[in-house]
Structure formats: structure tokens, C-alpha cells
Amino acid sequence: MNKIITVLPGDGIGPEVIKAAQKVLDTVAEKFSHQFTYLNAKIGGVAIDEEGTPLPQETIDLCKKSDGVLLGAVGGPKWDTLPGHMRPERGLLGIRKALELYANLRPVTAHKSLLDASTLKKEVIEGVDLMIVRELTGGLYFGQPQERRQENDGESVVDTLYYKNYEIERIIRQAFELARLRRKKVTSVDKANVLESSRVWREIAIAVHADYPDVELEHMLVDNAAMQLIRDPKQFDVVVTENMFGDILSDEASMLTGSLGMLPSASINGNGPGLYEPIHGSAPDIAGKNLANPLATILSVAMLLRYSFLMQEEADAVETAVSKVLEAGYRTGDIAEKGQPVLSTEEMTEKVIEHI
Amino acid sequence: MNKIITVLPGDGIGPEVIKAAQKVLDTVAEKFSHQFTYLNAKIGGVAIDEEGTPLPQETIDLCKKSDGVLLGAVGGPKWDTLPGHMRPERGLLGIRKALELYANLRPVTAHKSLLDASTLKKEVIEGVDLMIVRELTGGLYFGQPQERRQENDGESVVDTLYYKNYEIERIIRQAFELARLRRKKVTSVDKANVLESSRVWREIAIAVHADYPDVELEHMLVDNAAMQLIRDPKQFDVVVTENMFGDILSDEASMLTGSLGMLPSASINGNGPGLYEPIHGSAPDIAGKNLANPLATILSVAMLLRYSFLMQEEADAVETAVSKVLEAGYRTGDIAEKGQPVLSTEEMTEKVIEHI
Numbered sequence: 032m033n034k035i036i037t038v039l040p041g042d043g044i045g046p047e048v049i050k051a052a053q054k055v056l057d058t059v060a061e062k063f064s065h066q067f068t069y070l071n072a073k074i075g076g077v078a079i080d081e082e083g084t085p086l087p088q089e090t091i092d093l094c095k096k097s098d099g100v101l102l103g104a105v106g107g108p109k110w111d112t113l114p115g116h117m118r119p120e121r122g123l124l125g126i127r128k129a130l131e132l133y134a135n136l137r138p139v140t141a142h143k144s145l146l147d148a149s150t151l152k153k154e155v156i157e158g159v160d161l162m163i164v165r166e167l168t169g170g171l172y173f174g175q176p177q178e179r180r181q182e183n184d185g186e187s188v189v190d191t192l193y194y195k196n197y198e199i200e201r202i203i204r205q206a207f208e209l210a211r212l213r214r215k216k217v218t219s220v221d222k223a224n225v226l227e228s229s230r231v232w233r234e235i236a237i238a239v240h241a242d243y244p245d246v247e248l249e250h251m252l253v254d255n256a257a258m259q260l261i262r263d264p265k266q267f268d269v270v271v272t273e274n275m276f277g278d279i280l281s282d283e284a285s286m287l288t289g290s291l292g293m294l295p296s297a298s299i300n301g302n303g304p305g306l307y308e309p310i311h312g313s314a315p316d317i318a319g320k321n322l323a324n325p326l327a328t329i330l331s332v333a334m335l336l337r338y339s340f341l342m343q344e345e346a347d348a349v350e351t352a353v354s355k356v357l358e359a360g361y362r363t364g365d366i367a368e369k370g371q372p373v374l375s376t377e378e379m380t381e382k383v384i385e386h387i
Numbered sequence: 388m389n390k391i392i393t394v395l396p397g398d399g400i401g402p403e404v405i406k407a408a409q410k411v412l413d414t415v416a417e418k419f420s421h422q423f424t425y426l427n428a429k430i431g432g433v434a435i436d437e438e439g440t441p442l443p444q445e446t447i448d449l450c451k452k453s454d455g456v457l458l459g460a461v462g463g464p465k466w467d468t469l470p471g472h473m474r475p476e477r478g479l480l481g482i483r484k485a486l487e488l489y490a491n492l493r494p495v496t497a498h499k500s501l502l503d504a505s506t507l508k509k510e511v512i513e514g515v516d517l518m519i520v521r522e523l524t525g526g527l528y529f530g531q532p533q534e535r536r537q538e539n540d541g542e543s544v545v546d547t548l549y550y551k552n553y554e555i556e557r558i559i560r561q562a563f564e565l566a567r568l569r570r571k572k573v574t575s576v577d578k579a580n581v582l583e584s585s586r587v588w589r590e591i592a593i594a595v596h597a598d599y600p601d602v603e604l605e606h607m608l609v610d611n612a613a614m615q616l617i618r619d620p621k622q623f624d625v626v627v628t629e630n631m632f633g634d635i636l637s638d639e640a641s642m643l644t645g646s647l648g649m650l651p652s653a654s655i656n657g658n659g660p661g662l663y664e665p666i667h668g669s670a671p672d673i674a675g676k677n678l679a680n681p682l683a684t685i686l687s688v689a690m691l692l693r694y695s696f697l698m699q700e701e702a703d704a705v706e707t708a709v710s711k712v713l714e715a716g717y718r719t720g721d722i723a724e725k726g727q728p729v730l731s732t733e734e735m736t737e738k739v740i741e742h743i
């Protein structure tokens with residue numbers, strides 16, 4: 032197949048891990064007789080520096096023309112003092128909205144050979160395999176009004192948690208679809224004892240469930256979910272929740288395995304191109320040093336293959352290669368234990384390629 | 388001193404642990420020559436059953452007349468199907484608002500003798516001693532509008548995160564005051580890269596900090612805080628955050644030690660009576676069986692003595708007694724390891740009293 036991939040290296044270690052990911056994509060193309068064409072575009076700090084905005088219109092246009100988008104990372108201390116609308120992360124929020132990427136998929140898998148990296152006990156995380164499905168284009172992040180007010184009795188400030196019901200329905204449906212391909216359990220997380228939006232969320236979850244009688248549905252309050260993730264993460268298969276709750280819970284969950292450098296993510300929309308990125312951020316302290324762990328980005332490539340190109344076999348090949356490389360004992364600095372030899376970004380990428 | 392304490396046993400194990408706490412209070416009164424008078428009142432499910440509302444006006448009146456309020460727990464399956472405004476937890480939200488209990492103090496301490504109860508590794512939690520200071524009467528919990536809407540293009544729903552600036556200021560000030568009595572570090576948690584209320588929060592934190600130059604202030608994004616609590620909880624001293632974030636993070640933090648049955652809480656207001664309660668909830672499955680762990684409620688008594696009655700010595704005596712009892716190996720069922728003898732609620736209470 033022919034596929035067009037827009038590549039957004041971004042800031043910090045972004046360019047290095049994106050280069051690694053492209054090598055892996057090239058190998059997949061060769062092995063499985065596909066043709067991948069890359070379009071390069073700017074986002075985040077590098078876009079601010081060169082174009083004066085974290086999300087140039089040209090970037091949006093290129094993304095829309097492509098079959099999938101691969102992002103490195105955005106941000107860094109250089110841009111931390113700029114005003115809010117000019118910050119690198121505005122580029123991220125903007126591209127999510129522009130491509131209507133309403134579903135953020137955050138899988139957390141405990142790799143057998145990395146169990147010791149966790150601050151949790153081995154027996155608690157061994158076998159963890161969950162996916163947080165976070166609503167990504169609604170809720171508190173985008174609701175209006177969002178403003179400061181001058182009232183008679185003093186100043187105040189407001190943000191708005193707003194959802195159209197169809198936005199809730201489509202993300203919950205997405206979660207059920209994903210659960211069908213996994214262990215068939217959906218945990219819908221809300222705060223229905225306090226929030227009206229959560230009560231609507233829960234009603235819609237129950238209604239959508241009627242279309243998926245083969246999948247188990249459970250409801251959990253967000254505070255309890257934050258506890259249960261630590262108490263017994265193995266109980267979860269697919270967790271679906273609103274944008275702000277999902278931001279918090281997915282980062283909490285990502286720390287369970289202890290190796291952020293391993294975790295991919297996908298932000299998708301039923302129709303258009305999806306966006307794939309490692310969750311680790313731009314790590315400015317090690318940028319440009321060939322030290323970054325490329326595996327999270329390589330696993331994001333696997334998600335791109337699986338969810339946007341429907342290339343299951345190819346995705347499996349990439350994921351299996353990563354597992355084999357880890358089992359063989361290869362490590363980048365962030366996941367190496369004392370005494371283990373440490374590979375560079377490029378060496379690690381080569382190892383993965385050898386195993387595809 | 389003479390003090391009036393309103394006692395709200397509530398539901399489930401509430402009455403048992405409150406009875407235990409009162410015995411401890413009686414002992415303190417005797418030892419230190421105080422006089423504590425108890426007023427009994429109803430809240431939660433029991434109030435719904437007997438008065439038709441989770442928070443009778445009489446309960447509010449009695450609480451307002453007293454020097455401190457001690458609450459057991461509210462809720463249970465019996466009332467789970469009632470409409471929202473008639474649920475037991477409405478009683479809790481109502482009393483917080485009625486007494487303007489804007490500061491929720493949630494200490495998390497890793498007791499040396501209970502380290503194994505955690506799902507986290509011993510070396511990660513040994514020495515943890517943090518306090519989450521959660522804003523309790525504003526934000527998403529109480530902001531208006533909170534409603535369902537019928538719009539031209541379909542249904543929608545809205546909740547509102549609203550703060551008056553003075554509400555933000557007083558909770559942050561509270562956190563600095565508490566930090567001064569501890570290790571002099573405040574971590575202010577927000578989502579300033581997305582929310583306007585968080586940007587105001589951060590500005591106010593910086594402004595208030597000017598009055599506390601002896602205390603260190605750090606800002607942390609809420610998603611990062613959710614990670615850091617698992618990665619390295621020892622880095623925290625006082626954490627201050629808004630209502631919804633605080634609900635999630637304080638429950639996450641409470642799971643670090645692995646023993647919910649040990650954790651007290653205080654909800655206070657600069658002037659009026661504070662409300663003290665264990666965080667463990669009503670545990671309907673073991674209610675009435677003399678099995679509940681009374682220590683969280685007894686430690687809540689210590690907070691009552693400390694924060695509402697300013698009886699430092701008395702509070703220390705209670706906390707020290709609890710530590711000694713644990714060190715001596717006494718356990719209720721929830722914190723016993725295999726093979727350890729298990730005490731009943733009443734036996735555990737006796738042990739604490741013996742050590743005061």
C-alpha cells in the first residue's frame with residue numbers, strides 16, 4: 032500500500048526519536064512491500080522560532096492531506112516564559128482540535144524484562160495490560176467561557192466543562208470497540224456523585240453498552256480509580272474517561288511501569304488521519320546527544336500501522352521486535368539497571384530493525 | 388477546657404468508630420482535665436431514613452453551636468438508587484458548604500510498622516510524610532451553571548469550575564501556614580498550561596509566597612503530580628490544590644501507604660468549628676461486626692485536638708499512643724499480615740487508651 036505520513040519532529044529529543052521511527056517504518060515498508068511517503072512539518076517551539084506560531088497553517092494542511100501523523104515532542108525551557116497562546120503546547124492542543132482527534136489511546140503494558148524499573152512491587156505490575164481511552168477535544172480543555180471576571184465583590188475566574196452528548200457517545204463507543212479486540216471489559220470513570228456532566232456520561236455509557244452486550248461495563252468514580260490504579264492495576268482492561276480526568280489518570284498509569292521511555296500513544300478520529308506520539312516529552316537535558324530511548328516512538332509507529340493503516344501483521348512485527356530486543360537485554364540509559372550495557376538511540380534502533 | 392463536640396456517626400461502620408473515638412476523647416479529657424460535651428446528630432443515610440433528608444437543619448444548627456465536629460462515614464448500597472439530591476454524600480457536601488470548611492487536610496504518613504501493606508516498594512514509601520491541602524468549597528463542585536441543555540444541534544451538558552480569587556488566596560495561605568509547622572515546602576498543583584483558573588491560582592500562589600519567604604514554593608502540573616506521587620512521594624511536604632484535583636490526588640496519595648484504615652482528615656475554616664473524619668468510608672460489608680479499624684477515626688480525634696482546640700500535647704499523646712500500639716504488633720483485620728493476631732474494634736481502642 033501507498034501511505035503518506037506527516038512527520039512533526041518538534042523539539043528536544045523529538046527529531047532523534049522521529050528519525051529512529053522513520054527507519055523502522057522504512058524497514059516495514061521494505062519487508063511488507065509498502066510505500067511510505069513522508070511530509071515534514073513544524074510544530075511547537077521550532078515552529079515558534081521559525082514561523083512565529085506553534086502551529087502554522089501549513090502544518091495543519093499537510094496533516095490533513097496525509098494518512099497518519101507522527102509527532103516527536105514539543106516544548107522546552109526556551110519557550111516557557113512566552114505568553115500562553117504562544118507556548119509550544121498550544122501547537123499540540125491546536126492540532127488535536129484541527130484534526131478532531133477526539134480519542135486518545137494510552138496503552139500501559141508491563142514488559143516482563145523491565146518489571147524492576149517500577150516503584151511498585153513486581154507482583155502488582157506483572158501482567159498489567161490496560162488502555163486508557165481519554166476524550167481529547169472537549170471538556171474543561173475547550174469549554175467556554177474561560178475567563179477572568181471583575182465582579183461587584185471582587186475578582187473571580189471561570190473555566191467550563193462542556194460536552195455535547197454526541198462527543199461523549201462517540202468516545203464511549205470507541206472504548207467498547209477497543210475492548211472487543213482485547214479482554215472485553217470497559218471501566219467508565221466519572222464523578223457522577225458530583226458532576227452533571229458525569230451523570231450524563233454514565234447514562235450514555237449505559238445506553239451505548241446495549242450495543243455491546245458481549246463487553247462488560249463497570250462504572251468507577253475518578254477518586255476511586257486513582258486509588259485502584261495503584262492498588263490493583265491488573266483489574267483494568269479499557270478505561271474510558273473525560274479529557275481532564277484522562278490527563279491525570281493516564282499519566283498516573285504511565286508511571287506504574289516505571290519506564291516512561293517505553294510508552295506510546297495514539298490520538299484518533301473515526302475518519303481522518305490519526306496522530307501518534309511517545310508520551311515522554313521533549314527531555315531537553317539529553318536532546319541531541321543520541322541518548323534518548325526511541326522505543327516509545329517505535330511503539331507509536333506500531334499503533335500508527337495498526338489503527339490508521341489497519342496493518343495488523345506489520346504492527347505485530349514491530350511490537351514483537353521491541354519485546355525481543357528487551358528480552359535480549361538491550362537497554363538505553365533510562366531503562367538500564369546498574370551494570371547493564373547502555374545503547375545509544377541509533378544502536379537501539381538498529382537492534383529493533385534487525386529483529387523485524 | 389470545656390469543649391462541645393458534635394458527633395455525626397452516620398452509616399455503616401460510622402457508629403462503631405465514633406464510639407471508639409469518643410472513648411479516646413474521654414480518656415484525654417480525664418488525663419488532661421478537660422471537659423468534652425457531645426451533641427449527637429444525624430447525617431447521610433440514617434438521616435434520610437429518619438428525617439427524609441441527608442442533612443437536617445437541626446444537624447447544621449448543632450454543628451454551628453459546637454467547637455468541633457466528628458464524623459464517622461456516610462453512604463451505603465441501601466441509598467445508592469436514590470436521586471442525586473437525596474444521596475447520603477449530599478449531606479457531606481452540604482455540611483462542608485454550611486460550615487464553610489474550605490480547607491481539607493489529608494495527611495499521609497507511612498507508619499514504620501505497616502510498610503509492607505503498600506503495593507509500592509518499601510524504599511519508596513519509607514519516610515513518606517506529606518499533607519494534601521485540598522480546596523473544599525469551590526471549583527467544579529459548586530460552580531454554576533451546572534445543567535443539561537437542549538441546543539439547536541442536540542443535547543449538551545455543562546459544569547463550571549468557578550473560583551473567587553479570595554477563595555484561592557485563603558487556601559494557599561492555609562497551605563503556607565501548615566508548611567511552616569512542617570518541612571517548609573509547598574507544592575502548588577495546577578494545570579496552568581490549559582486552565583485560566585489555574586493561571587490565576589499560580590499567580591496568587593506566587594503573590595502569597597511573598598509573605599512566607601521562609602517557605603519554599605514549587606509549582607507542578609496536575610498530571611505530573613499524579614506521576615510524582617508514585618515515582619517519589621518523599622519529595623512532597625505540603626501539596627495545595629483545587630477541589631477536583633485534590634479529590635483525585637488525595638485519594639491517590641492515600642493508597643501509597645496501603646492502609647486506608649489508618650488515614651484521618653480534617654476540614655477546617657479559619658474561624659468556626661472544623662470537621663474531622665476518617666477517609667475510609669462506611670464499609671457496609673463489615674458494619675456492626677466489631678471488625679472495623681478505629682485508628683483513622685482516633686487519628687482524626689488527634690487532628691481535632693490539634694487544629695480546633697489547639698491542644699498540641701493532647702494531640703501528640705493520641706498519635707504517640709497509636710504508634711506504640713502498632714509497634715507492639717496490635718492489628719485489626721485490614722492491616723494484619725498473615726499469622727498476626729487480629730483485634731476487634733473495641734480491643735484496639737482499649738489498647739490505644741492504655742497507651743495514652
Ligand SMILES: CC(C)[C@H](C(=O)O)[C@@H](O)C(=O)O
Nearest residue numbers: 120121123124278580581610
Ligand atoms: C501539554 C498538555 C497541554 C497536554 C495535555 O494536558 O493534554 C499533555 O499533558 C498531554 O497529556 O498530552
Ligand SMILES: CC(C)[C@H](C(=O)O)[C@@H](O)C(=O)O
Nearest residue numbers: 224225254476477479480634
Ligand atoms: C463523597 C464525595 C462527594 C466526596 C468528594 O468528592 O468530595 C469524597 O470523595 C471525598 O473526597 O470526601
